[in-house]
Amino acid sequence: MKAYAFERASVLLVDDSVWMRVILRQMLKSLGFSRIHEAEAGDAALALVDSAPPDIVLVDWDMKPMDGLELTRRLRRLPGEARYVPVIMISAYSTLGNVLAARNAGVNEFLVKPASPQTMYHHLVSVIERPRPFVEAPGYRGPDRRRRGASDDDTPRRRSTDHQSPPLGPADRPLSQSEITAIMGGATTLPAQPMEAGE
Template sequence: MGQSSYLANVKFLIADDNAFMRTIIRRILATLGAQDIREAGDGAEALKIIQTWPADIILLDWEMTPFDGIEFTTMMRHTHDAINTFVPIIMISAHSEYWRISKARDAGVTEFLVKPISAHTLFSRIRNVIERPRPFVNAPGFFGPDRRRHEAKHTQERREHEPEQISPDRVMEQDEINAFFNHADTAQLPHYPPPKTE
């Protein structure tokens, strides 16, 4: 399956208050073969769009007003109206401190991508949410993609490496973030060549 057809029927919503960043993401998605793309300049506009248009994947900035990407994700995950509470949310941010990554995951974000992004990194996260969707968990204080496997692994790692603790301000690399959100062996996924961009 070529990449041009792989994303042809996937509906994307880009929510970012930076018009230039929205343009970059839109161009990358178009290069990857996406055809149905909508944009929102903030979280409030994104919520309005979602009410009437069923996005398959949301690409979301952290820092927006009137409410930020974490608040948007919380609203999406805990609403009881017509909004798709299970929609995959890929958060895109220039900041990658451990506390941010943890907070995003605990809010129900599906994937986290650090700026600057490339066609290759964006495609890999999109592919992951399509081909390896995690089951959703509805528990007191949390609704979102299952994070329990990570918690068990992380607890074991902490026991093995005590007394070392991860600093909340420690900047994480993209590979570490991917491992934090996902626990399957991505090497087993079908191989698609990296996207070509002009």
């Protein structure tokens, strides 16, 4: 199968660490991206989104003064189609509390440091092939979190288990990437036949 034409897509990389930006830029280049825009702070990222809307945003959690969660919330409140942009959060902290906070801020995918080309590609394929509907509710704006393939997937109701803590053990235990993917609402393995995109 041929490779994705990543060179046609633009990506915005937001991280206040110059060396993390080096790592992620090299990773994106090795995947074929050539239109890589970078920002070291949330305000600069929002300005870039305004001037040249990216096709995907990679954002670090731990930034100051605006962290990745707040940046994601602001992106989700933008007017127009910019608010739908897929957001991949990158963090070294993969505890249940952090993953749920990212999910509730409107993040699409959660990537645990140290990032590898394999995990980055997995998350990219997920947002490309399995886009989620976008929910706009009084307390939440972001990707629909209902589990893919669940029997109630065609209804707007939440799963009854959404208000319960997943049986994952201590809240400060680092989660595995597959546990995180399940919490974010996705399948832990990619489908053999990728689904058609929404449009």
